[in-house]
Amino acid sequence: MSQMLESAQSIIIRTAKSLGLDEKTIERLITPEYIHEINFPVKMDNGEIRLFKGYRIQHNNRLGPYKGGIRFHPDVTKEEVQALATLMTVKCAVAGLPYGGGKGGVVVDPKKLSPSELKRLSQAYARRIARFIGPEIDVPAPDVNTNPQIMKWMVEEYVKSQKSKVKSQKLKATFTGKPVGDGGTLGRTEATGRGGVIILESLLKKIQHHVFSSASPPKGGSPKRLTKKQGLSSFNNITVAIQGFGNVGYYFAKIAQEEGFKVVAVSDSKGALTETTNHKTKIEKSEGLDIPLIMKCKKEKGSLAGCYCSLGVCDTGSGKVITNEELLELPVDILVPAAMENVINRQNMGKIKAKIIVEMANGPVTEEAYDYLTKKGVIIIPDVLANSGGVSVSYLEWYQNMNNERWSEKKVNERLKKIMEKAFGRIWDTAEKKNLPLKQAAFEVAIEKIV
Numbered sequence: 001m002s003q004m005l006e007s008a009q010s011i012i013i014r015t016a017k018s019l020g021l022d023e024k025t026i027e028r029l030i031t032p033e034y035i036h037e038i039n040f041p042v043k044m045d046n047g048e049i050r051l052f053k054g055y056r057i058q059h060n061n062r063l064g065p066y067k068g069g070i071r072f073h074p075d076v077t078k079e080e081v082q083a084l085a086t087l088m089t090v091k092c093a094v095a096g097l098p099y100g101g102g103k104g105g106v107v108v109d110p111k112k113l114s115p116s117e118l119k120r121l122s123q124a125y126a127r128r129i130a131r132f133i134g135p136e137i138d139v140p141a142p143d144v145n146t147n148p149q150i151m152k153w154m155v156e157e158y159v160k161s162q163k164s165k166v167k168s169q170k171l172k173a174t175f176t177g178k179p180v181g182d183g184g185t186l187g188r189t190e191a192t193g194r195g196g197v198i199i200l201e202s203l204l205k206k207i208q209h210h211v212f213s214s215a216s217p218p219k220g221g222s223p224k225r226l227t228k229k230q231g232l233s234s235f236n237n238i239t240v241a242i243q244g245f246g247n248v249g250y251y252f253a254k255i256a257q258e259e260g261f262k263v264v265a266v267s268d269s270k271g272a273l274t275e276t277t278n279h280k281t282k283i284e285k286s287e288g289l290d291i292p293l294i295m296k297c298k299k300e301k302g303s304l305a306g307c308y309c310s311l312g313v314c315d316t317g318s319g320k321v322i323t324n325e326e327l328l329e330l331p332v333d334i335l336v337p338a339a340m341e342n343v344i345n346r347q348n349m350g351k352i353k354a355k356i357i358v359e360m361a362n363g364p365v366t367e368e369a370y371d372y373l374t375k376k377g378v379i380i381i382p383d384v385l386a387n388s389g390g391v392s393v394s395y396l397e398w399y400q401n402m403n404n405e406r407w408s409e410k411k412v413n414e415r416l417k418k419i420m421e422k423a424f425g426r427i428w429d430t431a432e433k434k435n436l437p438l439k440q441a442a443f444e445v446a447i448e449k450i451v
Helices: 003-018 023-030 078-095 115-132 148-161 168-172 191-211 247-258 291-301 324-328 367-375 389-402 409-434 438-450
Strands: 034-043 049-060 066-073 101-107 138-142 239-243 262-268 271-274 320-322 334-337 356-358 379-381
Touching: 003 023, 003 078, 003 367, 003 438, 034 078, 034 115, 049 066, 049 078, 049 115, 049 138, 066 078, 066 148, 066 389, 078 101, 078 389, 078 409, 078 438, 101 115, 101 138, 115 148, 138 148, 138 389, 148 168, 168 389, 191 247, 191 356, 191 379, 191 389, 191 409, 239 247, 239 324, 247 262, 247 291, 262 291, 262 324, 271 324, 367 379, 379 438, 389 409, 409 438
Parallel strands: 066 101, 066 138, 239 262, 239 334, 334 356, 356 379
Antiparallel strands: 034 049, 049 101, 262 271, 271 320
């Protein structure tokens, strides 16, 4: 069993037992309803026929159609896809969406395929899964190494395979994450990052005064609710470090900056960029990085090195290039791991200085590190809540397709805000009522809905 699957099942089992559920119910919670393993041929540009292995795992549809992305990666395994499908069940329940959990994957390195080979692979996979997906059965979406163009190819292939009288617009709802001109929705690109910022702001409105005062934070449980008088209305002095500058990390950084946070460090796979050379004391005099300018510079240079930009100006001689590992240990208020799993672990958990960790990546904090940091009073916003903005806007895309509607980006963002704030409220109330960390509260909320 993979570490990811073992970890996902472990927390579900622990939570279910704490809720007093019996063994048969727990077994149903961790066991997928369907595991589809497929082998399918694809014609290469040189005329060769290659056989590819793919999966579509449908974990639980108690709350609605299975929902989850499709990833193309050489390291895809059945266990990984099962773990991700399981977590999608939890994530959709946490977000309050009428979906269950599913996930798909193909064992392939898409970077080694030509555009035409990638298209034929996508079409072939869509044909093979067509008989057990549908707008009210299972709704796939993009994931690692898949994108709106691939979703367009897949939905076109799916629609061709259907000989029913269902309207084409509803059939398009079978896949989300499509291009805007082909049934996709405005606001989807930024949705995961935007949702994470909304959740962070919701948390800070509850506990900001307590966490950023000199008082010691509570150990093990949820922070106490504060009155409006105690809470702070501005985020201007709160420093943020973000590991990962892909879609999720970039939009989290950009939107957090727009909301007034001081983003003082960002990183990509090649290294990190920060304003300070002092990693031991709090970064207090920071003006914050200029995130859009840094992205523009990164696109020109290929990496963040030499892309120190602040207050509308880029200065290659300023800033400090550090490692991704060093970024995690910076003396910031908020730490946002938005890249890889297990980056906060036994080796570095004692060096983490942030008061709040926002899990924008899937599983960036190991179980051991989670327990250690929680006991120290660090508040960790779990991935199943923090990064659920993406699937929430996927739901809004599906809803628009099913009802033949087209919404403005403003309306999409307003609906996303309501979904995320409502989800946070349910979890906060459970955490406060039972004196639980947010992660355990999130899983309790989800499991109580699913059973």
